[in-house]
Amino acid sequence: MRFPLLLTTAALVAAAGVAQEPTKAANATPGTFRSYVVLDQRTDPKDPKGKRNVAGFEHDLIVSNELNPTVAVFSRIAKPDDATAKLVGKLKELSAAHKTLEFGAYLFFPVLDKVYADDAKAKATADDLQKWGEAIPVGPVVLGLSEKESDQTKAWELPETGLLVVFYNRHKVIKKWKLDDTAALTDEVLAALAAEVNKELKK
Numbered sequence: 001m002r003f004p005l006l007l008t009t010a011a012l013v014a015a016a017g018v019a020q021e022p023t024k025a026a027n028a029t030p031g032t033f034r035s036y037v038v039l040d041q042r043t044d045p046k047d048p049k050g051k052r053n054v055a056g057f058e059h060d061l062i063v064s065n066e067l068n069p070t071v072a073v074f075s076r077i078a079k080p081d082d083a084t085a086k087l088v089g090k091l092k093e094l095s096a097a098h099k100t101l102e103f104g105a106y107l108f109f110p111v112l113d114k115v116y117a118d119d120a121k122a123k124a125t126a127d128d129l130q131k132w133g134e135a136i137p138v139g140p141v142v143l144g145l146s147e148k149e150s151d152q153t154k155a156w157e158l159p160e161t162g163l164l165v166v167f168y169n170r171h172k173v174i175k176k177w178k179l180d181d182t183a184a185l186t187d188e189v190l191a192a193l194a195a196e197v198n199k200e201l202k203k
Contacts, residue, residue, distance in 0.1 A: 029171045030155035033072070034060045035108055035144030036116040038126045039133040042140050058116065061106050061142055069169040069201055070104035071193070074158050076148070078111040078125060080132055083182035088141050090190045094197050095140040101201060108144040110158060115147050167196055174200050
């Protein structure tokens with residue numbers, strides 16, 4: 001007796017010798033985000049395991065931190081204020097609490113009209129951000145500068161104004177906060193961010 005042969009779509013594709021594109025996991029981070037690193041104070045001469053300072057280079061901080069837990073903040077506001085400094089303070093606390101997990105904290109400013117090398121205002125913008133960051137100081141929070149519109153800004157679905165705060169672990173997005181402006185960086189929002197991170201990392 002003969003039985004009909006039933007093949008799944010995957011089997012048919014494999015039989016035809018056609019490669020299948022990998023399926024992206026739900027809630028996965030969109031991918032890379034390359035920026036000009038304005039300020040990186042992570043390197044400590046007394047820490048033999050300190051990360052390499054990449055300030056002054058085009059670098060992908062998302063990729064370099066691999067699967068480690070990370071908070072990436074994207075600010076459309078070119079001139080950070082006291083509220084932004086308060087956010088940096090909270091990120092510094094979280095970085096210290098989860099240092100053994102290689103916790104990443106990045107503050108990106110996608111505000112340039114063109115890529116850094118081609119934007120006439122890029123150097124002045126970077127200098128202002130560097131001065132602001134050194135005055136706080138930002139410590140383990142790395143500052144990056146990039147163009148306002150690109151494939152990567154679209155992939156991360158960045159709002160045209162305000163801020164986007166993304167907490168992810170092992171490249172899985174745990175929580176996002178879309179904020180209209182820095183005034184929305186209230187104590188409640190910062191507490192919620194810390195609670196979400198500590199819950200995920202069981203601190």
